Amino acid sequence: MIVGLAKLLNFFVSVNITVVHTTTLPYYRRFVVGISQSSIEASQNDICLAEVSRVYSSLILRCIEKKSLAESRLVHARIIKVGILNVKVGNKLNYAYMKCGSIVDARKLFDELPKRHIISWNSMISFHVGRRKCKDAILLCTRMVSEGVMPDEYTLSSVFKAFSELGLVHGGMGAHGMAVVLGLEVSDAFVGSALVDMYAKFGIMKNAQLVADRVMSKDVVLFTALIVGYTQHGDGIEALKVFVNMINRGIKANEYTFASILITCGNLEDLRVGKLTHGLLIKSGLESVVTSQTSLLTMYARCSLVDDSLKVFKDISHPNQVTWTSLIAGLVQNGREEVALSKFKEMIRSSILPNSFTLSSVLQACSRLAMLEGGKQIHAMVMKFELNKDRYAGAALVDLYGKCGGTEMARSVFDSLVEFDVVSMNSMIYVYAQNGSGHEAIKLFNEMKELGVEPNEVTVLSVLLACNNAGLVEEGCHMFASFRNNPKYELTRDHYACMVNLLGRCGRLEEAEVLIREVREPDVVLWRTLLSACRIHGEVEMAERALSRVRDLAPDDDATHVLMSNLYASIGNWNQVIEMKSTMREIKLKKIPAMSWVEIDKEVHTFMAGDWSHPRSNEILETLEYLFEKVTSLGYVPDTRFVLQNLDEESKRRSLYYHSEKLATAFALWTTRNRGTSIRIFKNLRVCGDCHSWIKLVSNVVGREIIARDAKRFHHFKEGSCSCGDYW
Structure with missing residues (x-):
């Protein structure tokens, strides 16, 4: 098929693009593509199909560079009109649509192609996964196999990711079986790493480890996938073991490996290993990478070394949103709320926009400081950035207003949430508990079950606290009995301490003491709670038994000694008060001033x-x-x-x-x-x-x-x- 140059030039005019012709026909690859329209002296020679395809290919490359969807569509229309839609040109045009982010155009063109190479299939499957169209990606893979094209390592790695994103365990295992049949599981580290990542996201770390152990070629990607999996599922010890194995094999960690290991050290509060990892990070030359620096400052913050965290942050030349958020969250977690608020102001002045996690941390700082006015300003920012429907920001706002005594405002924010989850429900129940609205807390707890939101141990504790603060003794006893007899809930010492307080304050001291003895290993908090109840009712004998238990567990617990001293003072036993204060001086305990x-x-x-x-x-x-x-x-x-x-x-x-x-x-x-x-x-x-x-x-x-x-x-x-x- 021969196309005249005049026809080709007509196309260039239609898309407002100029082509400068060289004197030698074989050098069409030297065509210069511009953006202004001009005239050209046409050659009378016919141009072969291959040369026309090259010209269109150059135009497609121009569209890719500009990421212009409109021009890509114009080129596509002209290619159809001149009849040169072949596999090579089609693949390039398809890639242009992908670069422009148009999944509709890419899929439509893909379906029109007369023939599809495995590269085309892989590109489309990967593109769909990247656009979170995982179900369509899996269907494409199924169609690919039905058309006689067998998947390769790139196909399977995308499919594994699709199944993990959808949480389809059985489907993922089926794809794993195909990898075994094709002999790709043990021979290809790319496939092995994708498999490990898939099983890690499923939370099936046993399978992830088995795959890693079988893969013949282990690289940093595979080890990192395994480390990330263990870290995300709370098994930091295993993550560290994998990291040590990796280092012993002479495999160099990358920035993602270091980031995950530093987070693990922070979660374990293992400062020794954290500092060793910091040293390896410096030696690797990756210390200046933002990802590494962010994880490093997070690690120090979780190990309570706030000043070290601030020092790391100071060395970061261009902190991003994640880095700022990590720093602010770490400061709040360590009780440095004022500094956190100061850093938040710096972040805004640096033109870094906060996300829901940033604002949640700042709201938490305001609630701890009871800064209602400051909290209201952050609330305005939440509205400005349209994060008022976000569950994290919503729960933080509920907590803020609750801790500032604004129960009605907290409920207003709660009611405005798009969907309710256990975090937001717990926040509102706790607000009612803090403000003595026991009946409202119980009512919301019942509504929670009707909405299908599954309560957890935090919910149970908040409901018991609500009964405690409202003096709802019988209701609290009924709730506690129902929770204790339900295998879904694992009651902790905190739950028992709440019940000891409820019973003790209303004078049922014997029952409270019996309840403590039901706990396998009663801690200081339980015995101190009983002592506090004894202080209210002037029960000296039981208080002295509780004091003896506390001294066995924590002889330097200052709060207990202060309580006992106050009890003696309230009944006028000044000799015992003097003795208690003398003991406190000996062990260097100080009473916190009111x-x-x-x-x-x-x-x-x-x-x-x-x-x-x-x-x-x-x-x-x-x-x-x-x-x-x-x-x-x-x-x-x-x-x-x-x-x-x-x-x-x-x-x-x-x-x-x-x-x-x-x-x-x-x-x-x-x-x-x-x-x-x-x-x-x-x-x-x-x-x-x-x-x-x-x-x-x-x-x-x-x-x-x-x-x-x-x-x-x-x-x-x-x-x-x-x-x-x-x-x-």
Whole structure:
């Protein structure tokens, strides 16, 4: 078939492309393709089909370089019109469609090809897998075999990935069988690595290891796939064994190997191996690779070496989104919330956009610091980046508002989620638990089961905590019995501690002690929880038994000694108080000082009992005097039982006046006196019983809601009452 040059030039004009003709016909490969239209003197010679194909091939290459879908379609249309759609030209055009990302055009052209080489099949199958069209990729492979084209190592590696992405274990095993029949499993490391990766993603590490052991040619890809599999499934010890085997074989690790091993060291908190891996990383020359650096700083953060993590980050010239997120998450995990928020601001100033994981970590920092206003700003960013439907960001927002006492706002965010999972459900149940809304927590737990969301051990703990904080003793006992008798749930010491607290606080101390003895190896927390209940009810004998158990397990546990000292003080046994304090001095234990704080206009103000160092101390004192006068007229009498010092009665009353909760409340009310909004105060320990009674009356005097979060829960004071029902 001969096509005239005039016909060819007509095409070039139609696509607005100029071709400069050389003087010698065989050198068409030197054609220069431009983007402006011009005229050409046509040769009277006919151009053979092969030369026309070359010209069109050059045009296709131009489309590939530009990734222009529109021009690819124009070239395709002209190829059809001039009738030169053969296998070679078709494959190139198909590749152009793939580079342009059009799976529809690529598939349509593929089906039109008169003949398909295995390279064409492999390209299409791989392209479909890359576009997450894994089911179509598998169907293509099936069709390929039915047309008599046998798969090779490239076909199978794509098919293994397709089955793993779909989670089709049996199908993947069937494809594995085909690899065995074709003799590719043991002879080809490419196939072996893909198989190991597939079984690792299925979570069948036994099969992954068996394949790795049988493969004759082992390379870094195969070993890395095995290491990643063990790491992702929580078996860090096996991952390290594979890594050692790989190094002993003289196979050099790549950046992905190092990244996975460093993550494993972080998960195991194995600093020794982590530092050795860091040394190998430097020796390999891969320390400056962002992937390696990100994993390195994550490893140090998980091993609690935050400063080392920051040092690694400082050496990264161009940190990306993942690196910033890893650093911020590590800081939050190590209690460095202020630094995490500072780094987040740097990230935004560096024009790096956050993702849902970044914002979740920042929201967690705000919730721990009880920074409601800062959290609201992050909430606005969540909305701006359209991440409000994301389950991680959603759960973090629920947690933020819950930890700031905003139960209604937390529920509003929760209800706006597109789908509910166990994480978001647990977050909302825990919010209800913290705020004493036990019945609401139980109701949501029942709805959770109706929605088909399977509860886990965290759910169980949150529901028990909700019953605990709301004083729902019988409901809690019923829930605990149903969980304990259900083999789906594996109850831990934390679940038992929650029940010991529930029973102990309501005075059922004997039952609580019996429950502890049911636990195989009771820990310090269980015995300390019982001791705390004894402190409430003045049960000295049982408390001393609990103290003895704690001393056997952890003789330097400061919280237990403080509790026992407070118990002796509450019953006036000052000789024992002196003895306990002497013991604490001997073992160098210190009592954590009580402090309260408030956030006003994005600034945090901290108070300690009797501390008048605040610049507004005069206004605080005036406000306190006014409030004491008002609440006394309503029947307030200082409860000196909560003074744990050997003082005369008048001194005890005076000491109660200047507790940190009262100072924080007075300052917040004075500062926001013209706003009429709710105020929020926070305390690092449990709220004092006298302060609890005082704040209830203050809420009635000022006609405002006062929300107080202590170390255990929230108290919502309003119109003279508290949400806890005086049960805390």
